[in-house]
Amino acid sequence: METLSLTAIGLGIIVVGAAIGISRIGQSAMESMSRQPEISGKIQTAMIVAAALIEGVALFGIVVAWLA
Amino acid sequence: MVLSAFSANHETEEGDVDVFGLIIGHISDSHHWHIIDYTNRHGQTIHLSLPLPVILWHDGEPWFYSSDEFYHSNTPATIGDDFVVLKDETFYITDSEGAVQYDENGHITNASPADFSITRNVASMFLSMVLIMSMFISAARGYARHGMAPPKGLRAVLEPLILFVRDDIARGQIDKDKADKFVPFLLTLFFFIWINNLIGLVPFFPGGSNLSGNISFTATLAVFSFFAINLFGSRDYWKHTFTAPGVPFFVKFLLVPVEFVGLFTKPFALMIRLFANITAGHIVILSLVTMIFILKSVYIAPVSILLSLVMLLLEFLVAVLQAYIFTMLTALFIGMSTSKAEH
Structure with missing residues (x-):
């Protein structure tokens, strides 16, 4: 029970980190799209790639929590 | 009548549904392909499944x-x-x-x-292979017969997708003169992952296996990506990886191991990302459905079905998004390894 709750707390911290990261990506992508709508396609691609990399870290956490 | 995802015999003696066993039974592989459970006229419960x-x-x-x-x-x-x-x-x-x-x-x-x-996952993979090959061979025959005429039917669906992979994913990330060499590989990745994600979302018999949420499946794809990235690496890429030009001598001791480990973490991250996304999606949908059995109330059913429907729609997005991200990141890494350095 002890380890389970620690795992849950750790996962919570990871999710907070990933949420901050992805929200900052989304925020800055929206800002730059409104500044330069003509390259919004490129910004969107870069945004998805960066979000995927951050999401990867969060999923690493889930898998580690699974194994722990 | 129970959904095919509900593998046989997950009821305990008190009539409770073993939710955990049910979900694990669904997301892991099995040696038979469960179709449906029903009670016949004589009151016997029949577990109908396809032996493999x-x-x-x-x-x-x-x-x-x-x-x-x-x-x-x-x-x-x-x-x-x-x-x-x-x-x-x-x-x-x-x-x-x-x-x-x-x-x-x-x-x-x-x-x-x-x-x-030939387990359920392997059988499901054969199904997707037959599906993909019949789709693409018939499309290719169509092009052979009609040439450059405006595409119709299946070709009209596939052409924009293929062009998207070629123009946006391959040519967008890889140097112009090398991109076309990787297009067949990237197309295979994209459609194989996408079709298998979609088959996994079908809740009844020929679908419902958790193939793209299986770690061996994603590991195999990641190994292919690893070879595609590294076998065609340019001289500059290897020089950059193993000598880290332009940084102070002491920093090299730090940077070269990091770069070396990075060779393996890139495909490893691809593997984990696809596995965890698809498996998590399946678990969430099943958990929402089994809420009815956990709370043992009919009145929770509309809420549960509505929520799982919304999740299912989200999973349709995730299915294409994960196929896109896997292909996109592979193309990005191939682009990084094959390009001539400008520094």
Whole structure:
């Protein structure tokens, strides 16, 4: 029970980190799209790639929590 | 009537549904393909499932069985001079009684034969291969017959997708002169992952397997990506990886190991990302459906069905998004490894 709750707390911290990261990506992508709508396609691609990399870290956490 | 995702026999004696066993049974592989459970006129519960071929390698020769022999009998099957039983989807070599030995931690100590069976996931992969090949071969025949005429039917669906992979993913990330060489690989990745994600979302018989949420499946794709990234690496890429030009001498001791580990973490991250996304999606949908059985109330059913419908729609987005991200990141890494350095 002890380890389970620690795992849950750790996962919570990871999710907070990933949420901050992805929200900052989304925020800055929206800002730059409104500044330069003509390259919004490129910004969107870069945004998805960066979000995927951050999401990867969060999923690493889930898998580690699974194994722990 | 229960959904095919609800593998056979997950009811305890008090009539409760074993939710955990049910979900694990769905997301893991199995040696038979469960279709439906129903109660017939005589009040008997029938577990209808498709038996799959079991192929075991023991004492240097292959052994063939139907998985029915293991699910519907309590006597062990013979394998050469020994006997074999199926316990929790793993085969164990036993004595003629079919009993397995446990150690003090409750793990089974019997030896296992090498298992090359056509499991549910493998059967599902064959299905997707037939689907993809028939789609693309008929589209290719269409182009051979009609040439550059405006595409119709299936070709009209596939052409924008293929062009998207070629123009946005491959040519967008990889140098112009090298991009086309990688287009077949990237197209295969994209459509194989996407179609398998979609088959996994179909809740009844020919779908419902968790193939793209299987770690071996994503690991195999990631190994292919690893070779595609590194076998075609340019001289600058390897120089950059192993000598880290332009940084102070002491920093090199730090940077070269990091770059070297980075060779393996990139495909590893691809593997984990696809596996965890698809498996998590399946678990969430099943958890929402099984809320009815956990709370034991009919009134929760509309809420549960509505939520799982919304999740299912989200999973349709995730299916294409994960296929796109896997292909996109592979193309990005290939682009990084094949390009000539500008520094």
